[in-house]
Amino acid sequence: MYLCSIARALISKITSSAIPSTYALEIQVFMASPCKARDSETATLGAPSTGNVLNHPHGTDIVDPIHGTITVHPLLSAFINTPQFQRLRFIRMLGPAYFTFPTGNHNRFEHCIGVSYLAMQLVETIRRNQPELAVTEADCLAVGLAGLCHDLGHGPLSHTFERFLREACPDKKPWDHEAFSISIMEDIVESRNLMPLLRSYHLDEIDLIFVKELIHGQRLVGRPKEKAFLYEIVSNKRNGIDVDRIDYIYRDAFNVPVVACTPTRFSEVIDTARAICVDDDWQICYAARFAHVIWELFDTRRELHRRLYQNQANGLGERMTLDILLAADKHLTFVGPDGVSFRLTESLKSLPHFMMLNDGIISQIRDSFQPEMKTARDLLNRLFTNERYKFICRTDLVKSLGGIELAKLKVDLTRMVKSSLQKSPHREMRVDDVVLIHQKFDYGMGEKNPMERISFYDRSNLSAAVKMSTEDFDVSSPQYWLEESVSLYYKHDDVTIIDELRCAMCRWAEERKLRILLNPDNLKPLRSARNEKGDHDAILPDAELTKAVKKDLFSIYNMEEPADAKIKGEFDVLARLDEFEANKVKPK
The missing domain is CATH 1.10.3210.10 (Hypothetical protein af1432)
Incomplete structure (x- = not known):
């Protein structure tokens, strides 16, 4: 039987x-x-x-x-x-x-x-x-x-x-x-x-x-x-x-x-x-x-x-939601059917307690009035009003980032920025204010081709199974089955710290031969300031740009003050380049 x-x-x-x-x-x-x-x-x-x-x-x-x-x-x-x-x-x-x-x-x-x-x-x-x-x-x-x-x-x-x-x-x-x-x-x-x-x-x-x-x-x-x-x-x-x-x-x-x-x-x-x-x-x-x-x-x-x-915006929204839950956990309590109070992290100890939780916890945080919940409420209001953490830059997609440790990278970036800010002792920067989001894109099986694991007939x-590859039905295989990227954000609006973080990230990426992108949608690559021959012009999109703009851009990469006081970072330079390309007018 x-x-x-x-x-x-x-x-x-x-x-x-x-x-x-x-x-x-x-x-x-x-x-x-x-x-x-x-x-x-x-x-x-x-x-x-x-x-x-x-x-x-x-x-x-x-x-x-x-x-x-x-x-x-x-x-x-x-x-x-x-x-x-x-x-x-x-x-x-x-x-x-x-x-x-x-x-x-x-x-x-x-x-x-x-x-x-x-x-x-x-x-x-x-x-x-x-x-x-x-x-x-x-x-x-x-x-x-x-x-x-x-x-x-x-x-x-x-x-x-x-x-x-x-x-x-x-x-x-x-x-x-x-x-x-x-x-x-x-x-x-x-x-x-x-x-x-x-x-x-x-x-x-x-x-x-x-x-x-x-x-x-x-x-x-x-x-x-x-x-x-x-x-x-x-x-x-x-x-x-x-x-x-x-x-x-x-x-x-x-x-x-x-x-x-x-x-x-x-x-x-x-x-x-x-x-x-x-x-x-x-x-x-x-x-x-x-x-x-x-x-x-x-x-x-x-x-x-x-x-x-x-997606960049969605990934950042989830990161902010995690920060909201982490800030609220110590003060947000629930009362179970047994009359026992519990926190979010304690809900797994009892099935009836866990069954009480759903997406309504966001409304509970929003409607809370305890002073201890102010940090979580303020973050939630930023999420609702689209005042999210500030995007700085991201690495281009590559086959592997070599087992990157985000916690260590945050510490390294913070240390580099603090070293550059020694001339501005009134500015404070915390490691927790730096946000790194690791992204992985694959086809469902990591670095492996999922089609190799499927049998057809x-x-x-x-009654006979056969294997097929993408070439068998006129589809080109991707260059890599798994690609990775890491994005950098800052929780506050301090332009000076944001620019310093961008420069620190550029130096970290250049050591690993990674490209840095300034646009969250991968539209504008920011290449190294020098090509393989050491030619500074490699980064510039148009030969007609004036020497003043070139000099300002290279000053930023070399951690020097730009000649134009209005230029604070790469975004300002790129804005001038975008305006030039749109109007087809040589910048003054």
């Missing part, structure tokens, strides 16, 4: 450290109980049902802007109609990006429903096209439930809350929102007594373990090796093509249209999905004729990071 084989496999697995602690104990309890065959259609592994879980006659219809009308299975509706799941309505997908992109106000609630729908659609496609794999309704519902619950553990402001915890509690183990998702799902099952309902749809304790494994993207005991492909649907550790990524890419691009993409194109790709055994490992493969659509998904993801997620042989 299937469950007995699982129990035997668990004997060697149970002591392994690879089993997540969130459900290792439950596995032990499951082993201790006698193995019982499943009733009805699932008594024998792989006994398929003729029903389609996507069109249940008692399902609930939800109109989704990405996927159209979704019929939600009654079992999933029982999870959706709980306070734990409804909390996701008040957690925005893009966190503080809403302050930069006003249309980015969609939430985790709709995303989770979309992921669940795509997950079940993908399972039903394989189930329909390959009945020999014996995919059951229990498989489909378990995968759909994993997609529905995979983001239950997100805190307020989504991923920004995770970054806040890393900075506020650097000595503690990094927080895992997936583990909290599993804990909340267990709380829903227990508090709503959903186990009888689960059993009525032929899902038992081992299926719940399977759901938890799906959320982690790691196969242990939930399903046999022949169904390993099911673990690539919600969280695909092999190549990143999973329904979670598909939904958030299309949903984010729809709500913040900085990148053009059409969700219906990938629906066609899902309709071609097949499970194929590749090197004794069952994987999800797609029709070779849709390889270019999959590549477009990776390319769209990178563009979203460049234009949306890590040709219509002439549906």
